[in-house]
Amino acid sequence: MKPTQTTASICCYCGVGCGVLIEHDGEQLLDVSGDPKHPANLGRLCSKGATLHKTGDLAARALDPELRLGKGLARSRTDWDTALGHAADIFGRTIAEHGPDSVAFYISGQLLTEDYYSFNKLARALISTNNIDSNSRLCMSSAVVGYKRSLGADSPPCSYEDIEQSDCLLIAGSNMAYAHPVLFRRLEAAKAANPAKRIIVIDPRRTDTCDIADLHLAIEPGTDVALFHGILHILLQQNWVDHAFIQAHTDGFADLAQLVQDYAPAHTAKLCGISEADLNLAASLIGTAPSFLSMWCMGLNQSTSGSAKNSALINLHLATGQIGKVGSGPFSLTGQPNAMGGRETGSLSNLLPGHRDADNAGHRAEVADYWGVDSLPANAGLSAVELFEAVRTGGIKAIWIACTNPAQSMPNQTLIHEALVACPFVVVQEAFFTTETCRYADLLLPAASWGEKEGTVTNSERRISHVRSAVPAPGQARADWAIVCDFARRLERQLRPGLPSLFGFSSPAEIFDEYKQLTTGRDLDYSGLSHQLIDELGPQQWPFNVKTQQGTQHLYTDGKFATDNGNALFVSEPYQPARERRDVRYPLILNTGRLRDQWHGMSRTGTAAQLFGHVEQALLSLHPDDLDKHDLHDGDLVRVSSRRGELVLPVQADEQVRPGQAFLPMHWGDRFLKGLGCNVLTQPAFDPLSKQPELKQSCINIRPAELQWELFLLVEGKVQERFEAIRPLCEGFDYLGMGLIGRDRPALLLRAASIQAPDAELLAQIDALAGLDSGPVLSYEDPAMAVSKRVRLDQQRITAVRLSGETAARNWLRSLWLSGEPASELSRWLLAPISTPPGAASACADKTLCNCIDVSQSRICAGIERGLNLDDLKQELGCGTQCGSCVPEIKRLIASLAVPA
CATH class of the missing domain: 3.30.200.210 (Phosphorylase Kinase; domain 1)
Known part of the structure; x- marks a missing residue:
């Protein structure tokens, strides 16, 4: 051992x-x-x-380079020399024939800073194109614009310690309890230690985050700008502004004061769908607080007015002087582990390294001189939505996609899939071959993943940490920076013959040391750092320059901002409604967002059965009144349509959603949910400044799916292999939802439905893959009714189930499988043609409420009904004692189920 x-x-x-x-x-x-x-x-x-x-199940990992030598052909394994030589040849020939802007790179906030820098240098210094964008465009680009317009630089001024030190904290457009749970635990502890701390949550839904709020403003989706202007109107009316700070450190206040006169409380409250009393209370909490901190995420950013929302919120800090001091300031919560590092290295099409701008001639000259090239491209680069439209229409003829899954995450998935089919050459650099994008790869390059990579990342509070590798990458997988530099050296032979290489790096530390000099003298200056120094001192916040030799906890403490004259700027923009609004054809507003235990497109979390315990399948959440209106019940399948596409989904009643609205988790793509996934419904309209698409607000309609034939499959063991084998067989179903289940005995879970039964051969293929075609299998067949039932028993314990035609027993059988107990009543149930099994009437699809300790909702409910409070439940069951993410939900159950004393 x-x-x-x-x-x-x-x-x-x-x-x-x-x-x-x-x-x-x-x-x-x-x-x-x-x-x-x-x-x-x-x-x-x-x-x-x-x-x-x-x-990171090895069965899901990309292990070898794979090359497709012609459209319609299968990829075959190859070696790195052949793979990168072929890529360099295609890119070189494309650039020679069509120019540098005929190629593009789409990269990721999950790359390390050194990876990011390598890609940027490749695109801009070697190829001479600004067609390099990141999936951070989908999550943080509006925050970038907000900071730059108001404060002069993309520099979040706060630190995590401000959570404890703030007297009033506003959370806007973020279900922090799910999206940033570790920070939310800090907030819970801070609130418990100081009950006088006031918390305001702005969100159309009543999420778990709202449970900690003193005030929840359930505004109409997209009305944030009106709300912030309305609050400022009251702050001015009550003289809760810092005139001295405004006079000494800001510009543009007079114009903004004039604008917000149009946002009187009654008018603003009506626009936002809240009470005037709540609006006044919010203004009072902010205006009278000794310190005021705001935190926000996708609800503000993913909008056609995302930049305006960011600026309107920052205006409140400038007006009250609540910036540059402990416990105060505007603090955007970053969605991905290194979205900040991407912004720092210039990994959006409009940026350059060191917080420079690609449209600034002086900035281009500085970077070109440092890199030792004649010039950098002046042509504007394409942002994410624009880039894939150019791929679809033929302007981009070769695209390199790294560490991201646009065939799941981009809006308007129909367009994205059309683009990837049409593109002459698609390179995908990816750790998991199972992503939706990988199916379109003409060249698949296996990348190292977490635990196998080394480099740096910058978190939301500007803190740079050293990411260390623990084990070697499997197969032929390589570090992202190494892949990029190897490719770049090959391409240099065509584009810079005879010149010294720009990519002679042998380690990520060398890349960091080159890159950091581009931050010298800039707002983010961390020229004093190195991998070795981070190891010695621990993670450090920038700026950290050679002179100070220490990190910086707060920015703008002297009232000097990163603008030409040192003053912050009030941005005056009126409220504009969202691009898409409800009408008779599309009467519901769809919001998308995160779940507690899943991440992005589930390329990684989707390999762990334990992480499906809380939510097993994609569900459309509707207010109970909307279910009643459409004569629907929990679990019914509906056709959900937007102006761009349609999905079939099960519905659930959810009182956290207001009538007229709907919620769908963002994580399910075409791999787990047939029909191109949740983003087939979302819209590509984007903010004119940040180019960030409005993923948060689309209009939909629903109608019963009316699918008579159903299929249910549960089979334990070899889940990834079975998933990959069974998923392609299911394209003919009208509805398909797939996932995993179990903790110690992972199993594949599948639910499907169609208008009519498929042919028997398809079921036979599925049975063979699930081990239900032979061995100790109980079965019942009724061809006339198209009903078939099969259950595999190993040592009297269920190990596989397939129900087709009708699936009334699925929850009962699922419960028997989870219990691991002998299934003594199966034989009697199977003899009935269509029957309700013992106890099935009350059986429901129980879920794992506490994933850390594996405590089900039913056990917690039973404890509550015995009179246990939260502390009792923690002590007896262990729930809520580890990460604490389940605590808000447990509190709601206690409130609804507790027996009065």
């Missing part, structure tokens, strides 16, 4: 940037725990971070 080792690294999910301790034996990841020395999380982890070692 190999000795175990511990390597300190960083979680690869959200922008909190939690430190993790990886336990491993030098070859395999064994366990993960929070790093108590890391200042971002102080040892805490959420359910996703705590299960990192359980993700």
Whole structure:
């Protein structure tokens, strides 16, 4: 047995940037725990971070380069020399024939800073194109514009410690309890320690985050600008503004004061769909607080007016002087682990390294001189939505996609899939071959993943951490920077023959040391840092320059901003309604967002059955009144249509959603949900400044799906292999939802439905793949009714189930499988042609409420009904004692089920 080792690294999910301790034996990841020395999380982890070692199933990993030598042909395994030589030949020939802007790169906020820098240098210095954009365009580009317009630079001024130190904290457009749970735990603890701390949550839904709020403003979707202007109107009316700060440190206030006169309380409250009393209370809490902190995420950013929303919120801080001091300031929550690093290295089409702008001739000259090239391209680069439209229409003839899955995450998926089909050459650099985008790869390059990579990331509070590798990458997988530099050196032979290489790097530390000099003298200056210094001092906040030799906790403490004259700017823009509004044809507003235990397109979390325990399938959430209006019940299948596409989905009643609105998790793509996934419904309209699409607001209609034939499959063991084999067989179904289930015995879970039954051969193929075609299998067949039931028993325990025609027993059988107990009543049930099994009437699809300890909702409910309170439940069941993500939901159950004393 190999000795175990511990390597300190960083979680690869959200922008909190939690430190993790990886336990491993030098070859395999064994366990993960929070790093108590890391200042971002102080040892805490959420359910996703705590299960990192359980993700990344080798059966889902890309292990070898694969090359397709012609459209319509299958890819075949190859070696790196052949793969990158072919790529360099295609890119070189395309550039020679059609120019540098005929190629493009679409990269990711999950890359490390060194990876990002390599891609930027490749695109801009070698190829001479600004056609390089990142999936951070979908999450943080409006925040970038907000900071730059108001404060002069993309520099969030706050630190996580401000959560504890703020007297009034506003959370806008973020279900922080799900999206940034470690920070939310800090907020819960801070509120418990100081009950006088006031918390305002702005969100159309009543999410788990709202449970901590003193005031929840359930505004109409998209009305944030009107709300912030209305609050400022009251602040001015009550003289709750800092005139001295405004006079000394800002410009543009007079114009804004004039604009907000149009947002009187009665008018604003009506626009936003809230009470005038709540509007006045929000203004009072903000205006009278000694310190005021705001935190926001996708609800503000993913909008056609995302930049205006960011600026309107920052206006409140400038008007009250609540910036540049402890417990105060505008603080955007970053969605991805290194979206900040991407912004720093210039990895959006309009940016350059060191917080420079691609449209600024002086900035281009500075970077070109440093890189030793004649010039950088002046042509505007294409942002994400524009880029894929250019791919679809033929302007882009070769695209390189790295560490992201646009065939799941981009809006208007019909267009994206058309683009990838049409593109002459698609390179996908990816750790998981299972993503929706990989099916379109003409060249698939296997990349190293978390636990196998080294470099740096920057979290939401500007803190740079060292990501360390613990085990080698499997197969032929390589680090992203190494792939880029190897390709670049080959392409240089065509584009810069005879000249010294720009990509002679042998380690990520060398890349960091080159890149950091481009931050010298800039607002983010971290020229004083190195990998070695981070190892010695621990993670550090920028700026950290050679002179100060220490990190910076707060920015703008002297009232000097990163503008030409040192003053912050009030931005005056009126409220504009969302691009798409309800009408008779599309009467519901669809909102998309995160779940607690899943991440993005589930390329990683989708390999861990444990992470499906809380939510097993994509569900459309509607207010009970809307279900009644359409004569629908929980679990019914509906056809959901927008102006762009249609999905078939099960519905659930959810009182957290207001009437006239709907909610759908963002995570399900065409791999887990037939029909191109949730983003087939969302719209590509984008903010004119940030180019960030309005993923948060689309209009839909629903109608019963009326699918008579149903299929249910549950089979344990070899889940990834079975998933990959069974998924292609299911294209003929009108509805298909797939996922995993179980903790210690992972199983594949499938529910499907169609207008009519498929042919028997298809069911026979599925049975063979599920091990239901032979062995100890109980079966019942009624061809006339198109009903078929099969259950496999191994040592009297259920290991596989397939129901077709009718699936009334699915929850009962699922419960029997989960219990692992002998299934003694199966034979009697199977003899009935269509029957309700014993106890099935009351059986429901129980869920795992506490993923860390594996505590089901039914056990927690039983404890509550016995009179247990939250502390009792924690002590008896262990729920809520680890990451704490389940606590808000447990509190709601206690409130609804507790027996009066």
